[in-house]
Amino acid sequence: xxxxxxxxxxxxxxxxxxxxxxxxxxxxxxxxxxxxxxxxxxxxxxxxxxxxxxxxxxxxxxxxxxxxxxxxxxxxxxxxxxxxxxxxxxxxxxxxxxxxxxxxxxxxxxxxxxxxxxxxxxxxxxxxxxxxxxxxxxxxxxxxxxxxxxxxxxxxxxxxxxxx
Numbered sequence: 627x628x629x630x631x632x633x634x635x636x637x638x639x640x641x642x643x644x645x646x647x648x649x650x651x652x653x654x655x656x657x658x659x660x661x662x663x664x665x666x667x668x669x670x671x672x673x674x675x676x677x678x679x680x681x682x683x684x685x686x687x688x689x690x691x692x693x694x695x696x697x698x699x700x701x702x703x704x705x706x707x708x709x710x711x712x713x714x715x716x717x718x719x720x721x722x723x724x725x726x727x728x729x730x731x732x733x734x735x736x737x738x739x740x741x742x743x744x745x746x747x748x749x750x751x752x753x754x755x756x757x758x759x760x761x762x763x764x765x766x767x768x769x770x771x772x773x774x775x776x777x778x779x780x781x782x783x784x785x786x787x788x789x790x
Contacts, residue, residue, distance in 0.1 A: 668702070676717050
């Protein structure tokens with residue numbers, strides 16, 4: 627998916643550094659479950675390394691998410707248990723941030739809430755566009771691909787620099 631640029635563009639560096647400071651780094655092995663269909667999700671996850679598979683209850687893979695992608699955003703927004711499971715396809719690192727910490731930050735800094743929800747709205751809108759698109763032109767590497775790579779690189783640099 628090409629959604630990393632929407633989250634990175636929507637949040638300030640300070641926002642992203644705050645997320646890092648309150649988040650918990652989790653490492654998963656290939657096959658480990660990050661999210662289970664039907665079970666409440668009380669965190670939102672940012673994929674820092676590796677890739678995860680998004681699967682329906684019958685095991686059908688519907689998406690593959692990688693560095694810069696967000697997991698658990700729909701449960702965060704609508705407070706319903708997920709309809710899909712998310713599991714590591716390879717060794718994966720995610721930054722897990724408790725829903726409560728984010729909601730507390732919203733109370734303290736309404737501007738953060740506005741930026742966060744706007745970034746999620748744009749992210750979800752683009753994900754819906756990608757999901758509903760039946761045919762996509764295969765015109766080679768365009769500006770969207772470059773923008774996505776640039777956003778993922780920025781995301782990685784910020785988290786690597788902050789972790790040092």
